[in-house]
Amino acid sequence: MERTTSRAPASLRTRQIHAVAACYFVASFAALGLPPYLTEILPSLGDREARWAGLLYIVPTVFGAVGAPLWGRLADRYGRKRLLLRAQLGLAVSFLIAGCADSLAGFAAALVLQGVLGGTFAASNGYLAAALDGQRLSWALTLMQGAARLALVAAPVLVGSLSPWISPHRQYALLAVLPLAAALMLAALPEPPRAQAPDAGASDPGPESADTTEELAASSPRRALRTLYTLEFVFVFATVVSYPYMITLVEDRLPGLGGAAGGVLFALPHVCYPLLAKPVHTAVASRPVLGAVTGFALVAVALAGHWGAGSLASFVVLRLLLGAGMTLGLVSLSALAADACRGRRPGRMFGSLEFISKAGAVVAGAVAALSNDVWGPAAPIVAGSAVAALTALVSTPLLLRWSR
Incomplete structure (x- = not known):
């Protein structure tokens, strides 16, 4: 980038x-x-x-x-x-x-x-x-x-x-x-210190200022920020859509496991983050685009595996793999955000990024509810896998070119 x-x-x-x-x-x-x-x-x-x-x-x-x-x-x-x-x-x-x-x-x-x-x-x-x-x-x-x-x-x-x-x-x-x-x-x-007036090329084309984007110079900063917003929305959607019915899926596949064990399986990916964040940051801080694409790919594989998982061991492996993908994605998005805010008013940019993130979560919740009603508790997780895989495939050549 x-x-x-x-x-x-x-x-x-x-x-x-x-x-x-x-x-x-x-x-x-x-x-x-x-x-x-x-x-x-x-x-x-x-x-x-x-x-x-x-x-x-x-x-x-x-x-x-x-x-x-x-x-x-x-x-x-x-x-x-x-x-x-x-x-x-x-x-x-x-x-x-x-x-x-x-x-x-x-x-x-x-x-x-x-x-x-x-x-x-x-x-x-x-x-x-x-x-x-x-x-x-x-x-x-x-x-x-x-x-x-x-x-x-x-x-x-x-x-x-x-x-x-x-x-x-x-x-x-x-x-x-x-x-x-x-x-x-x-x-x-x-x-x-309060922000200096940003350069024209660094102005934030967030969702609240779309009308003025055509007047901005220097397309690369605009493109970088829009890329960040797009990746943030898709990553939040692909991961959050799997949350609401995860425990229900575990109960269907592993009857008698117990609510406490289901809760532990739900939490496993989130536990991975504090354990892996520091080494992952060291690895991807200078190449966050590659880290983001890899994170999407791991999320796609892990969520797809939930479709056929039928044992406790398989769920544990898939949840840990999902945790690795989430960590890669989140750390890489943090690095991309740090890069994108150079020369911009940070309050405005992170306010827009929060809007994008929460919008992704809301859409994910709606899709999870609808797909569960029609196809069952595995459907939202498969939907998240499909979106993550498509993003990884589409983004790889485009993002690697922009990162040079």
């Missing part, structure tokens, strides 16, 4: 980078740990059969996607640290309202607020991109993905462990303490 030139931003210390990732990790607990328990929460709010669980599951994602580009622009204008603090405080407020809600409408409104007022991932990435550059930035973005994966694995376990004493519904209010604590930690960090 062709690199643009820009003045190197003021840097953060390593411990400050770790602090940002840690704050995202603790603030993500309620956002990632409680939605799997919606089927237990909703009956107490009047939805006895939890019919609204599927829709409410994606409400924060949809409204987070809508709000992300706006918050990114405001971060570039008014300061990244200020908008990062706003995101953490917004999560705290929405979690508190959700935990205190006594009606389905009130709870749904709290989830809408969570999406609109949250956006901690994009805000954290924008903050880091304003203060880091090159491989330090790509490693920082890799750490952020690691924090997300750890929260995705650990949060449901914590919520389940607390459930005998505090219902998942009321845990929303309890876990509001976590983003408040994160905000206090972030308050001690420095404010990165």
